[in-house]
Amino acid sequence: MKLDNYDKAILKILQSEGRISNQELAERINLSPAPCLRRVRQLESVGLVEAYVALLDARKLGLTLLSFIQISMDKHTPERFAEFEREIASCPQVLECHLVTGQAADYLLKVIVKDMDDFQQFLLNRLTRIAGVSGVQSSFVLKSPVKSTALPLIDH
Amino acid sequence: MKLDNYDKAILKILQSEGRISNQELAERINLSPAPCLRRVRQLESVGLVEAYVALLDARKLGLTLLSFIQISMDKHTPERFAEFEREIASCPQVLECHLVTGQAADYLLKVIVKDMDDFQQFLLNRLTRIAGVSGVQSSFVLKSPVKSTALPLIDH
DNA sequence: CTTGAAATACATGCGGC
DNA sequence: GCCGCATGTATTTCAAG
Numbered sequence: 020m021k022l023d024n025y026d027k028a029i030l031k032i033l034q035s036e037g038r039i040s041n042q043e044l045a046e047r048i049n050l051s052p053a054p055c056l057r058r059v060r061q062l063e064s065v066g067l068v069e070a071y072v073a074l075l076d077a078r079k080l081g082l083t084l085l086s087f088i089q090i091s092m093d094k095h096t097p098e099r100f101a102e103f104e105r106e107i108a109s110c111p112q113v114l115e116c117h118l119v120t121g122q123a124a125d126y127l128l129k130v131i132v133k134d135m136d137d138f139q140q141f142l143l144n145r146l147t148r149i150a151g152v153s154g155v156q157s158s159f160v161l162k163s164p165v166k167s168t169a170l171p172l173i174d175h
Numbered sequence: 176m177k178l179d180n181y182d183k184a185i186l187k188i189l190q191s192e193g194r195i196s197n198q199e200l201a202e203r204i205n206l207s208p209a210p211c212l213r214r215v216r217q218l219e220s221v222g223l224v225e226a227y228v229a230l231l232d233a234r235k236l237g238l239t240l241l242s243f244i245q246i247s248m249d250k251h252t253p254e255r256f257a258e259f260e261r262e263i264a265s266c267p268q269v270l271e272c273h274l275v276t277g278q279a280a281d282y283l284l285k286v287i288v289k290d291m292d293d294f295q296q297f298l299l300n301r302l303t304r305i306a307g308v309s310g311v312q313s314s315f316v317l318k319s320p321v322k323s324t325a326l327p328l329i330d331h
Numbered sequence: 332c333t334t335g336a337a338a339t340a341c342a343t344g345c346g347g348c
Numbered sequence: 349g350c351c352g353c354a355t356g357t358a359t360t361t362c363a364a365g
């Protein structure tokens with residue numbers, strides 16, 4: 020699909036204001052509401068807009084400890100990977116799970132928990148119990164100066 | 176602020192359906208529209224809901240290479256860090272930037288680009304030109320089996 | 332793309348539990 | 349205090365030009 024400037028403008032705005040009314044959106048991109056809405060609907064239907072979500076303040080929910088965990092596996096077989104991913108998928112603490120290239124690690128997890136106690140529980144009772152997990156290396160986030168939670172559209 | 180079950184139900188739904196109408200939201204949680212909306216507005220005003228955003232499909236935008244970059248700094252002075260963060264903030268390729276604990280790295284970046292060529296450009300022309308950057312270690316994402324982009328509310 | 336009209340949804344005040 | 353009703357207002361959604 021080919022995006023013209025209207026589409027790009029729409030995406031750019033929706034990325035940070037997902038609940039903007041169609042009227043205001045139309046005004047901002049200098050188009051009338053009807054065609055603007057048609058464009059939005061099409062962007063949704065081709066899957067360019069995957070979803071609309073509310074972003075919550077983790078700290079205010081009591082989740083104050085964010086960490087990245089690098090994991091290496093003993094054997095690189097499809098079964099090992101499949102099982103790991105199945106186990107991980109059921110952990111609400113895991114925000115992201117990436118299979119990555121690199122020397123030390125096979126997976127990189129982004130994990131959020133309440134405190135160190137919870138972290139330890141997660142590590143001991145969940146992660147290290149998964150078959151094939153042979154190495155675990157954690158680092159904790161002190162602060163996150165740049166937060167662009169959504170996808171910067173092609174400003175590149 | 177104290178969250179009751181209505182509030183939790185609201186947050187849980189808004190996390191994955193940020194653009195749901197208040198009427199349907201009210202139905203789902205078995206409450207009438209008026210008090211439901213009042214609750215949503217309050218959750219917004221206390222900052223528990225930080226923002227509503229549209230999630231875009233990076234691949235469909237031509238951004239196919241996701242990577243994590245670990246960066247170490249030569250000196251751990253506030254000036255070094257401040258400058259690094261200022262530089263990084265102006266890079267649209269950078270989705271996240273975290274100051275982290277750990278042996279090798281000071282920062283962990285999550286970066287998305289079109290292809291290896293762009294990646295190289297970013298590395299050479301931007302990252303390694305920032306004062307104080309002394310070590311760079313990249314890994315590339317092959318796939319991301321778990322994608323919970325938003326914050327899993329306390330299912331813990 | 333624009334217009335316009337019907338249907339829906341939002342916001343607020345008020346009474347009652 | 350918070351729910352639910354009812355009202356006026358704004359917004360969304362389509363059809364037709």
